[in-house]
Structures are given as C-alpha cells and as structure tokens.
Amino acid sequence: MRPVRTGSGDRPDARPAISVDLAQYRHYARKSINELCGAAKVAIGIMSGAENGRATEIQAAMALLEFYREVGVDMALGETPVDRFLESRLELEARQARAAIAAPATGRAPTGVRLPAERARPEPQAQPQARVAAAAAVPSGDEVAAARQAAASAASLDELRDILSWFNGCNLKQTAKTLVFADGNPEARVMFVGEAPGREEDEAGLPFVGRSGQLLDRMLAAIGLDRTQVYIANVVPWRPPGNRTPTPQETEICKPFIARQIALADPQVLVFLGGASAAALAGTKDGILKLRGRWLDYNTGARSIKALATLHPAYLLRQPIQKRLAWRDFLSLKRHLEAESG
Numbered sequence: 001m002r003p004v005r006t007g008s009g010d011r012p013d014a015r016p017a018i019s020v021d022l023a024q025y026r027h028y029a030r031k032s033i034n035e036l037c038g039a040a041k042v043a044i045g046i047m048s049g050a051e052n053g054r055a056t057e058i059q060a061a062m063a064l065l066e067f068y069r070e071v072g073v074d075m076a077l078g079e080t081p082v083d084r085f086l087e088s089r090l091e092l093e094a095r096q097a098r099a100a101i102a103a104p105a106t107g108r109a110p111t112g113v114r115l116p117a118e119r120a121r122p123e124p125q126a127q128p129q130a131r132v133a134a135a136a137a138v139p140s141g142d143e144v145a146a147a148r149q150a151a152a153s154a155a156s157l158d159e160l161r162d163i164l165s166w167f168n169g170c171n172l173k174q175t176a177k178t179l180v181f182a183d184g185n186p187e188a189r190v191m192f193v194g195e196a197p198g199r200e201e202d203e204a205g206l207p208f209v210g211r212s213g214q215l216l217d218r219m220l221a222a223i224g225l226d227r228t229q230v231y232i233a234n235v236v237p238w239r240p241p242g243n244r245t246p247t248p249q250e251t252e253i254c255k256p257f258i259a260r261q262i263a264l265a266d267p268q269v270l271v272f273l274g275g276a277s278a279a280a281l282a283g284t285k286d287g288i289l290k291l292r293g294r295w296l297d298y299n300t301g302a303r304s305i306k307a308l309a310t311l312h313p314a315y316l317l318r319q320p321i322q323k324r325l326a327w328r329d330f331l332s333l334k335r336h337l338e339a340e341s342g
Contacts, residue, residue, distance in 0.1 A: 070199075072248050077185070143169055144252060151256040157186050157264050160257065164237060170253045172246070175280040176238035178205040182261070184231040189337065191231040191267035193258065194312065196246050202239035207232050212313035216273075219313070219326065223334040231265050233258060235280045251280050263300040268340060270305050271333065274312030282307060288315075293329050295336075310334055 147169055154160035161181045167173070178195040183206045192208075198208035208216050219225055236246045236254045246254075258281070262270065272278035275288030282296050291309045298307040311322055312328035 002320035036132065046109045056254075140175055144256075147253050148256040151260040154260055154264065157182070158265060159262065160260055164257055167257075170236075170238060170250055172236065172240055172250055175241045177202045180205055180234060180237050180239070182206050182231060182233040183207050183209075184227045185229060186231050186265050188229055188265075189268040189340075190225070190333070191233070191262060191265055191269070192269060192271045192273055193262070193277045193281065194232075194234045194273040195280075196234050196236035197239045198243050198314075199239065207234050208313070211317060215313040215316060219330055220325070223330050231267060235277050245276070251276075253281060259300075262298070262305075263302065266300070266302075267305065269333065269336060270307040272307060272309040275309070276312075278309040282309075284309075288312075289325075292325060293332060295319070295332075306336065308336075 144196070147167070150163050150167055151160065154163055162259065162276055164179055164181065173179075176197075180201050194207060198210055198212075200213075201207055207213070216232075217227070220230060235251060235258045237257065239249070240246050262281075270281075275286075275291060278284055278288065278291055278296075282298060284291055284296070288309065288311060292311055294309060296307040296309065298305045308329060310333075311326045316323050316326055
C-alpha cells in the first residue's frame with residue numbers, strides 16, 4: 001500500500017498524519033476490513049527490506065485499518081459513491097453488445113441475448129453515476145401507534161424488556177446482536193439516558209460498557225455514585241450498523257419504549273447524556289453546548305421529573321477540554337441530590 005501524508009497539524013513537533021489512498025485499491029472495495037488488514041500485513045512484509053521510514057508509514061496505515069475494524073467498519077469505501085446496481089447493468093449491457101457484434105452477418109442476435117435499446121457499448125471511461133438513495137420511510141401512524149400500545153401494556157420493567165424482545169417494528173433489531181435494555185439499579189434516584197449502544201454494548205447487552213462507559217463510571221465516582229446507585233438506558237435499545245447515528249424514523253419508533261421505561265423506573269432526576277437524547281425526550285432544538293447545565297422538566301404523564309442535560313462521554317473522549325463543563329454539570333447534579341435529601 002502507498003500511504004499518503006496529510007497535514008501534520010499546527011504543532012511544530014506533531015508527527016505527520018497518515019491516511020490511505022483507497023482509490024489505488026479499488027479491487028479491495030468489496031473486501032472486508034479484515035482482508036484489508038491482512039493486505040497491509042503483507043505490504044509490511046514486502047517493505048521489510050526498505051527504508052525504516054517507509055516501513056513505519058506502512059505500519060501506521062495498518063494501525064488505522066485496525067482502528068476501523070475495532071469501531072465496526074466492515075467495508076472500504078472511496079470518496080465518491082458507486083452505484084453497484086448500475087455497474088452490474090453496464091457490465092451486462094457490455095456482454096450483450098459483444099455478443100451482438102459476434103452474431104452472424106444476418107444481423108440476428110444469438111438466442112437469449114437482448115440488444116440494448118440505446119448505446120450498444122458503454123464508454124470504457126464512463127464513471128457510473130451514483131444512484132440517489134430513497135429517503136427512509138417515515139413510520140406510519142399505525143406503526144407508531146402499535147409501538148405506543150405495546151409499550152403502554154407493560155406493567156413492569158421486566159414486562160417492557162420482554163415486549164422489546166419480540167417487537168419487530170424497528171429495523172435496527174435485524175442487524176443488532178442483542179437488545180441493550182438497561183444497567184444499574186431500577187430503583188435508583190437518578191436515571192441516565194444516552195442515544196444508542198455501540199459495538200461493546202451490543203456484544204455485552206448492557207449500556208455504556210466501552211470507553212465512554214468507563215469514563216461515565218469515573219464521572220459518577222467523582223460525585224460519590226456508582227452503577228448500583230443509578231439506572232442507565234438509551235433512547236434506542238439496538239445498535240445501529242457501524243455505530244452510525246439512528247435515523248429520526250428509528251428514534252421515533254423507539255421513543256414510546258424509553259418513555260415507558262422512564263415512567264416505570266420513576267426516578268427523581270433524569271440526566272440526558274448528549275443532545276440526541278435531550279432532543280428526543282425533551283423536544284428541545286438547542287445544541288448540547290447551549291443546553292448543557294440547564295435544568296428542564298420532563299413529564300411522564302403521571303408527574304414531572306427534573307431533568308439535566310450534559311455532554312455525552314463519547315464526546316468528551318473526542319474533546320477532553322470540555323470535561324470541565326461536564327464536571328460543572330455533575331456538581332450541579334450532586335447539589336440537587338443533596339438538596340432533595342434534606
């Protein structure tokens with residue numbers, strides 16, 4: 001592989017960032033990231049006799065691919081979309097055109113070959129145009145009503161978990177390994193709600209068990225709490241493929257279940273971890289940096305619960321400087337709990 005040097009950042013001592021020119025490896029486009037990592041290892045073997053700097057760059061490229069595999073990436077893509085359906089159709093037309101040219105001089109096409117109506121042979125240099133993907137269908141009123149009815153029928157958290165285990169109205173269930181329902185103490189005074197589980201959570205069946213979960217544990221410990229004293233869940237209980245953001249349609253289908261989960265747990269305080277959960281449950285349109293630290297009211301239908309929005313631990317891992325803001329929010333939560341205790 002020929003890695004490409006990109007910018008080295010603003011720091012004069014920063015090492016050059018390494019990326020991979022995937023355009024040079026189109027024949028890997030349909031191979032898995034595992035195969036790409038294997039290819040990178042072969043490249044390192046080839047470069048073993050080359051200069052050390054070159055071998056180091058190859059190792060950096062493989063490390064990047066290993067990172068992609070760890071976060072759930074399973075396909076290598078180029079910078080421009082490729083319509084595989086169109087690509088296959090063009091290949092078929094090319095075969096049909098070659099068969100027509102090879103037909104007898106009578107001009108009749110061989111049996112089973114249909115001459116294309118237009119453009120006997122595709123231009124060799126033509127780049128397939130990307131098909132515009134159809135927008136995800138908004139759930140019908142009947143589907144949302146069915147989700148609400150199913151969620152409302154749960155008289156306990158155990159019943160709600162069972163209902164989610166057989167509910168098939170959300171497409172994410174088809175690609176996720178497990179249902180990630182909740183963790184912690186359902187009778188706790190504080191309930192934390194995130195957006196959706198990631199790869200580690202999908203494998204464990206518990207929310208916030210990866211790096212972001214470890215950071216959340218440390219944040220809780222800083223104010224004298226642990227998982228036995230809090231209840232943790234997500235708006236969407238199934239992992240989106242590749243850790244992508246859930247679509248509004250997927251969130252809308254799952255909202256009745258998390259709303260019922262909150263109502264059944266009936267905490268004193270609700271904490272939104274990130275702007276996505278705050279937007280889904282509180283209906284706010286403000287960004288999380290503007291919303292964080294503010295106390296809101298969340299209505300369960302039976303009573304109003306105090307809710308606090310703060311930064312998601314995953315965001316804090318990407319932006320460590322913002323931990324100071326999250327610390328202020330957790331101190332505010334601690335003061336509120338102490339005041340409620342008396």
